[in-house]
Amino acid sequence: MAKRKQASSQPDIPLAKPPQDDSDRFENFEDISPEEQERLIKESGLLGKVQKIQRAPEQTVDFADNVFNTVLYVIPLGFLYVIMDVLIHQQYGQDHSMAESLKRLVSGLPFLAVLVFYTHRFQTKRLVQLALVSVAVGSGSGLIYQLNLGSWTENMQRGPPLLTLWVFAVIQMDLLPCSVSLALVYGIARYNNLSLGLVRR
Template sequence: KRKMVNSTQKRQKKNKPQNEVIDDIPEEEKLRLIKSTGLFNKLEAENERREQIDQNDPFNYGFTFQAFLYTIPLCAVYSMLDVVVHRQYNEDVSFIPFSARVIKMAPIIWIFVYYTNKHVNKNWIQLLMFLGSILCGSHLIWVINKASYYGVMRRCPSLATLWVYFIVQLRLLPSVLSL
């Protein structure tokens, strides 16, 4: 008879869930314990410290300033590519038309960078930039190989600048895959 009881007890123990959490402390007592340990005060102090660090961070600028900072090197890339393409076909690069092209391109680059840089960490923007990088790179190769020299001079600087921007903004793996 004793063996039967033991086997019955063993079966009952096996049927009990082992990860059962027993929570028999009343809510008021839980709140009193948390307040007495000072966890809320530590959490508030940590949040205030983080806000202070964010306010004092010299690299925590708004998206407008970040877009401006990206626009300067992208305009330099556009300018360099424009000069290189014109010199490739032995065309003279005069200052006035060259400056006019760069001045026309700068606001377009700034607006594009502003809107894409706001959401650059979102997956759907990363996907669009990945696809845009593949399309820009493929079209750039096609333009260089198949278009007339005038078409190359008109399309290559802007396409290559857009391609460089996409590559810079992508995460590492998509950036390498899109090359």
């Protein structure tokens, strides 16, 4: 009897389990007034962190990375120039050595490297994309005009540089400017009744 009296005198202890997570604490967050929500957000400090992330400046590419990218572009463009120089001499049946092609390449290599370096560095700028469109249209239509109406000596001298410059401008452009430039070259060629093939009409 004494044990039962002692047990009954103890306070009642709740036997309910605590919630597994704190998700139910935030179920009624929408019931809080907008002013209170704004105050809670400001006190948490998250708004300032988001603004700092948005205001963070764009990461600039390192100079060494720009030089490395320039080398990656110049090497295949140089090979393209040499191959086109050899092929166009073979097309007209002219003897031409690899040493002569390399000599011409070395003379134009500094200009090509500077052009690749700066256009690749500022490739996302609209002004650069517009300049690349003009370069592509000028070199592309000039190449087609030269192959149609130029003499064979002029074709051998101007063909490989124009083709290399055209390919370079195309691969540096975004898709939309590239499509516009190719459409303009096609339109100029058709307007002037120029052949798009290597064989003249």
